Amino acid sequence: MGFSNIMDSNRFSGESTLDPATDALIEARARVLGPGYRLFYDTPVHLVRGRGSHLFDVDGVRYLDAYNNVPGVGHAHPAVTEAVTRALSTLNTHTRYLHEEIVRYSRRLLATMPEHLDRVTYACTGSEANDLALRIAHRYTGRRGVVVTADAYHGNTAAVTAISPSNGDADTPTDHVRRVPAPDTYRENGTAGARFAADVRAAIADLDAAGVGVGAFIVDTVFSSDGIYTDADLVGEAVGAVHAAGGLFIADEVQPGFARTGESMWGFGRHGVQPDLVTLGKPMGNGVPISAVVARSVVSDSFSSDIPYFNTCGGTPMSIAAASAVLDVIEDEKLMTNAADVGDALRAGIAEVAGSSPMIGDVRGVGLYTGVEVVAPGTTDGDRAAARTLVNRLRDRQVLISICGRDGNVLKIRPPLVFSLSDVDWFCTEFADACAHIG
Amino acid sequence: MGFSNIMDSNRFSGESTLDPATDALIEARARVLGPGYRLFYDTPVHLVRGRGSHLFDVDGVRYLDAYNNVPGVGHAHPAVTEAVTRALSTLNTHTRYLHEEIVRYSRRLLATMPEHLDRVTYACTGSEANDLALRIAHRYTGRRGVVVTADAYHGNTAAVTAISPSNGDADTPTDHVRRVPAPDTYRENGTAGARFAADVRAAIADLDAAGVGVGAFIVDTVFSSDGIYTDADLVGEAVGAVHAAGGLFIADEVQPGFARTGESMWGFGRHGVQPDLVTLGKPMGNGVPISAVVARSVVSDSFSSDIPYFNTCGGTPMSIAAASAVLDVIEDEKLMTNAADVGDALRAGIAEVAGSSPMIGDVRGVGLYTGVEVVAPGTTDGDRAAARTLVNRLRDRQVLISICGRDGNVLKIRPPLVFSLSDVDWFCTEFADACAHIG
Structure with missing residues (x-):
């Protein structure tokens, strides 16, 4: 597959081995919606419920939503x-x-x-x-x-x-x-x-x-x-x-x-x-x-x-x-203050991980909009493949983010505004682990 | 005012005398929404509730909705x-x-x-x-x-x-x-x-x-x-x-x-x-x-x-x-059948009125989409002014329709699909009365 654009950087490629039920749903979906409908992640997520900053899949597994800005005040408020x-x-x-x-x-x-x-x-x-x-x-x-x-x-x-x-x-x-x-x-x-x-x-x-x-x-x-x-x-x-x-x-x-x-x-x-x-x-x-x-x-x-x-x-x-x-x-719910405080805590946590991870070139953001540059160690060259791997490792750990930027190498971390300090802790724990297993 | 387009044919002109509360609301609205927001009718309608094919204004007055197709299965279903x-x-x-x-x-x-x-x-x-x-x-x-x-x-x-x-x-x-x-x-x-x-x-x-x-x-x-x-x-x-x-x-x-x-x-x-x-x-x-x-x-x-x-x-x-x-x-609710039956009854009722009203040149339609040509008597020339008057007279009788067509002379009657035979009776009674007072 090729990456024709930024939006496709985090696209499901169809190359993974999935469970039969997911396979069947993807196939049924493709038959009616066609190839224009992209899915996120190497292993797409089948969601059935959301609440605040958390999402739940068809097996009842809980995910941390660190990506969706549309439900600004939280899922199912x-x-x-x-x-x-x-x-x-x-x-x-x-x-x-x-x-x-x-x-x-x-x-x-x-x-x-x-x-x-x-x-x-x-x-x-x-x-x-x-x-x-x-x-x-x-x-x-x-x-x-x-x-x-x-x-x-x-x-x-x-x-x-x-x-x-x-x-x-x-x-x-x-x-x-x-x-x-x-x-x-x-x-x-x-x-x-x-x-x-x-x-x-x-x-x-x-x-x-x-x-x-x-x-x-x-x-x-x-x-x-x-x-x-x-x-x-x-x-x-x-x-x-x-x-x-x-x-x-x-x-x-x-x-x-x-x-x-x-x-x-x-x-x-x-x-x-x-x-x-x-x-x-x-x-x-x-x-x-x-x-x-x-x-x-x-x-x-x-x-x-x-x-x-x-x-x-x-x-x-x-x-x-x-x-x-x-x-x-x-x-x-004072969500503007929450965005400021929790966003700062999130970037502090990510920066701490970055200290021991040479593939993290920059951590930046304001409020609950954070970008993380994934680069070839020792350079400022964006590493699209590593960013994509990182996003998918996080997904496998039930943490949802995506990618943006010209080179498709910037992690896009943009959770609902109700993101909490425990969510930050969850995110940083999995982020550290995911980085350790790649970089 | 001019009529720059068909959509404006049934536009509130600001020339009518309205009650002070309506005046105040229109003025407040214009201050934030600007001149792009047109209102229907010489006397705009201030709605607060809807149910099925009926609408209710701020004074509790009931209107017959013979215009809105968006609530196809009825208001507030x-x-x-x-x-x-x-x-x-x-x-x-x-x-x-x-x-x-x-x-x-x-x-x-x-x-x-x-x-x-x-x-x-x-x-x-x-x-x-x-x-x-x-x-x-x-x-x-x-x-x-x-x-x-x-x-x-x-x-x-x-x-x-x-x-x-x-x-x-x-x-x-x-x-x-x-x-x-x-x-x-x-x-x-x-x-x-x-x-x-x-x-x-x-x-x-x-x-x-x-x-x-x-x-x-x-x-x-x-x-x-x-x-x-x-x-x-x-x-x-x-x-x-x-x-x-x-x-x-x-x-x-x-x-x-x-x-x-x-x-x-x-x-x-x-x-x-x-x-x-x-x-x-x-x-x-x-x-x-x-x-x-x-x-x-x-x-x-x-x-x-x-x-x-x-x-x-x-x-x-x-x-x-x-x-x-x-x-x-x-x-x-078998609304397709309802649209066919009630639509036929509606056109039969309108045609009966048209028999004694020379300004009605044609009654046509299918299901619950009906057009009525308002013309200069004895001709097929569209009469925009008469159509506009008729629409406003109907509004004064709590029956809501609008206008379409190149000459802005075709009555557009397009109610929710739940329109009933009693609604047809209501419509035709007021339509006959409105025509009698104009033509």
């Missing part, structure tokens, strides 16, 4: 279930009728953002949110050009696939897209932000020279797919260059948003920048599909005054109920 | 609520882990389709499904050209907006799109299908001449947005021409699908045609976002073997649970 049940048994229509909850939630959401971000538009997925944000930026600036990071992932519609190089070569036109390597704080220590800004400037110049012009610069402010770069103040200079050229800055908060960084609700704040558009997704509804574009009204209204946009299931009572419950739980 | 509650309180992850329910549901869904349609890919919205179907068709045929009906609506992503002329002039490039007027069975009696096929042939020739070529022909087989044309055998000849030119036929079943026609689960069957791709949406989860692309494996695998497509919330246990419950209810 009763507050979310209850809110959704209440909405579904009461009313679940669309936004062409008046409903109070969408207004209440929108005010609450906007109150977590800088004051100039005063409009929200709902959709169902992060892909839809980014697709819409691009259209708005194009309309407002009159320019189609988009600057993205070299291994970005922003979603799966045709328009958004074009700005998601991590998916491999897009099947949609990319003549309006320029890719710049993300600020690699490990290999470009101290110079990453400046080099990044210089590349963004060059991309803008190139778009200008091509007669396209820069409409938008879109960044996931923790650079999840690029390899997880979490230093503060990495993007300010680049955003300044984009604004000076008349382009808009879109902060894609699908990954860093909703308290994951442990410092604020949104990742962009760490870079001292003011986005023109902010896109939200995955953890917003804890697994209930809801996403949003938040914008400056002058930007968003320029689009929506002229161009109809209606998303049937966007902002329905059910999805708003789920999203409201998520905000409640983040506040009630 | 307990079977759907229960299934979703069970899934959310158990497990709701994604398709990179094994799960049995998605395999079971997929088999059940595919069993309702012709045998050659043997692959399903899940997404969250009909827009995402159509966006993906276009990418698959483009990949398989190597051609970007798309033929659509002149007032089609297929969704809201950038790529799909380009093939949705009912949204007004798209803000995305449409050089690869050719529009053909839908077969107007009212004004082209007997010749609609042949004329439609001739136009499709001309569109294919035009795409060929432009060096683009036809990749796909996409049709909502009840032509909802174009004006609701429900005769059988309208598209076979056109599909034949597309197939002969090497293009694919995409049946957009978001509107006619899931038993609405009362004859079969899918609208395309009425035209004796074999789609290469079928897209599903809205009623699939009764308001829980789930959609799908169903395809011939040779078509779908050509895409998914090479190009990664992952939809985080597509095909999750929660959305599959909702979709399974919808199929259960359609079977258990």
